[in-house]
Amino acid sequence: MKKLLMITLSLLALSCSKDNEDEYKTLISEYSGGEIMTTFDISIDLFGRSPNGLSTDDFIKFSGGNSLFRRNWVAAPSSVSSLDGLGPIFNARSCGACHFKDGRATPPDSSGKLILNGLLFRLSIAGTDDHGGPLPDPNYGGQLQDAALKNTVVDGIVRNLPSEGNVRVTYKEEAGKYADGTTYSLRIPNYEFYNLEFGELQGGFMFSPRIGNQLPGLGLLENISEMDILANADVDDYNQDGISGKPNYVWDIENNKMTLGRFGWKANQPSLRQQITGAFNGDMGITSSIFPKDHTTAIQQPLYSQIPNGGEHELSDDSLESIEKYMKLLCVPSFKNHDDEDVLRGREIFDDLKCSSCHIPDFTTTDQGLEPLRNQKIHPYTDLLLHDMGDGLADNRPDFDANGNEWRTPPLWGVGHIERVNGHTFLLHDGRARNAEEAILWHGGEAQQVKENFTKLSTEDRASLLNFLSNL
Ligand SMILES: [Ca+2]
């Protein structure tokens, strides 16, 4: 194997146009987040690092945002008025509950426990809203909140409010085999809604299970120019490689227009500001200037509307600015063992298999925005575009321009570090894959051929590819 790699290297060196050399340097760069936004930390806090050299003001905001992210919000009224307003219904009390240490949530196991951890369910019915987005369920809204305030005084009586309902998750195993004879098994999730407080789900009801993502590097992704993202789009597959990256266009509430989506599993959010305030509103019941209204539906009002709120708005614009800065400035973990022969071999296989036609390794950020995010050569391994991933992964629920089969290519930077931070290796939009290998085996649709080629790799090559991923 060593020999093979040496030959490839010398070929690269020989064919020595400047371009190739640059390409190779990029290939081995350990600075996944560019020179400023890369952290070499290997502690369990590694997803929570800020870049060196922040201004005092930015550092204060980053730290303030960090604590807002971790703290539990409480019911209003409370002595800590900057942290009250939780509920009436919610999924979790803090951002950190689902993004533990800014990392990936653990999916629920099959035990049928009430706890969904960081898995949430987006809901809709057939049709679209005024902006082409999903049409919320009339009774349950756009998301199932499986928790509600307890010990709350309503009309002088202490009550435990019921939540909207719960979901039970079970998995079925399905066996498969590699060309080398090695067997594997994938788990197919099944979801069952129960304890539904506001009546049965109607015909045409759709849901999308989604797990909380790891959060490093999002400011850099937000600072890739739209032009650079669209350059990789190929909606009608003109170049006939079977891969047709498609941009999602979603409603930008603050700017009152359709905008390229970048965040969420279907690129369903246009900006970190909207993603963050959407999470406060939907996941925690906290209002803000962007989402001034409670997340409850008409049928729920009589039950929930007597709960005191935590001020107008419950999240102040100052707090929003801090937490936005925090999200923007989380550094990306470095690419470990970037000069290791087997890891580099894995990277070559990644390219050979054409994983990199969706998980695009290289971008340069714009010269705008926060100083540490400008002009950075980054290696996120995403195109931020939508791809048909086949029926196996489909949620069959459209989300703006994303159809029921399409998902945004998730960035692979940091995936190898989730285990250290979060103590697990579950991947994909609903956490069904128990590790990177299973995540690849789930690829279908536009990635069907790539997946099949993966299953035909030699045992050693497969191991090298996985070794590469575990170092990202
Ligand atoms: Ca509230």
Ligand SMILES: [Ca+2]
């Ligand atoms: Ca709801």
Ligand SMILES: [Ca+2]
């Ligand atoms: Ca194409």
